[in-house]
Amino acid sequence: xxxxxxxxxxxxxxxxxxxxxxxxxxxxxxxxxxxxxxxxxxxxxxxxxxxxxxxxxxxxxxxxxxxxxxxxxxxxxxxxxxxxxxxxxxxxxxxxxxxxxxxxxxxxxxxxxxxxxxxxxxxxxxxxxxxxxxxxxxxxxxxxxxxxxxxxxxxxxxxxxxxxxxxxxxxxxxxxxxxxxxxxxxxxxxxxxxxxxxxxxxxxxxxxxxxxxxxxxxxxxxxx
Numbered sequence: 001x002x003x004x005x006x007x008x009x010x011x012x013x014x015x016x017x018x019x020x021x022x023x024x025x026x027x028x029x030x031x032x033x034x035x036x037x038x039x040x041x042x043x044x045x046x047x048x049x050x051x052x053x054x055x056x057x058x059x060x061x062x063x064x065x066x067x068x069x070x071x072x073x074x075x076x077x078x079x080x081x082x083x084x085x086x087x088x089x090x091x092x093x094x095x096x097x098x099x100x101x102x103x104x105x106x107x108x109x110x111x112x113x114x115x116x117x118x119x120x121x122x123x124x125x126x127x128x129x130x131x132x133x134x135x136x137x138x139x140x141x142x143x144x145x146x147x148x149x150x151x152x153x154x155x156x157x158x159x160x161x162x163x164x165x166x167x168x169x170x171x172x173x174x175x176x177x178x179x180x181x182x183x184x185x186x187x188x189x190x191x192x193x194x195x196x197x198x199x200x201x202x203x204x205x206x207x208x209x210x211x212x213x214x215x216x217x218x219x220x221x222x223x224x
Contacts, residue, residue, distance in 0.1 A: 005039035007067055007075060012039075016077045021051040021060065041067055042194065043080055047133055050079055064134055085135045092126075092139060093117035104130055104137070109188060109197075112167045113142055127167050127191035140191035151187065151196070152176050164189060164196070173204060 014024040026048065030038065034045050047062040063081040070076060087101045094116055096104075103111050110128040116139055117123050125142045147161050152175030160170045164187060173184035182204040190197035 005036055006041055007039045007069055009035075009039065011069075011075050012067065013075050013077060017065070019051075020065075020077065020079065022048050022065065037194070038067065041069065043131070043134075043138075045193070047082075050081075052079075052081065064131070080131075080134050080136060082133070083135045085130070087130075087137065091116070091128075091137060093123075104128065108132060108192075109190065110167060111169070111188070113165075127189050129191035129193075131192040136192075138192040140194060144194065145189055147196075171200075 009027070012027065017026075018024060027035065038044055043064040043066045046064075048065055049060050050063050050065070052059045052061045052063075061081050063079050066078050066080065068076045068078050085105065087096060087104045089096060094114055100110060103109065108130040113125045113127055115123050116126045126139045127142060127145070128137065128139055130136065131138055142165070145165075147156070147164055149155060151172060154172055154174050156164070156170075156172075160172070163170050167189055169186050169188045171184065171186050173182075175183055175185065177183050184202045184204055185198040186200040188197050188199070189195075
């Protein structure tokens, strides 16, 4: 069943993309989820080489691209080149503290949710992160993230789901990778990529995993 998107494939302004140096074949190389996000107006996952004019000189620079639907129904192309890593004092009506700036610069993730004012003037709760490829500060409404009950075969506790929903880090053990092996990792919602980010990977042995599970359940270690 075809998934609903804000724009359709035929709405993509290929003529405008070709003017900035992107061949129309790029769409055929997108993964289904990547194409879905692109047609919903999100930044592309990959960097594309685009034309740019800087100080009267022509350059080819890496950038992310996204589609932007206008009020008259037409679709434009927005370019997001790599920027200098920088966190402003104020963003969408929020004044950053020193601690918040440090979290964004060091972790590229605010690590909590905050209230921001959208372009429509309405306040809402957001996640904040810095795009690792372009250094852009990205805000994502919390309602756009739906947390699953299980991740890589491991059920999330209510406490873990709550912490993730609040933008905090959660360590999860016993997950199953594509190779069938167990691993642990630190999980956190990433506003820049609109998903749950995995970091601090560690492979686990079955014996170690059993001991962790027994400890978590409060079971006594076996004797003999």
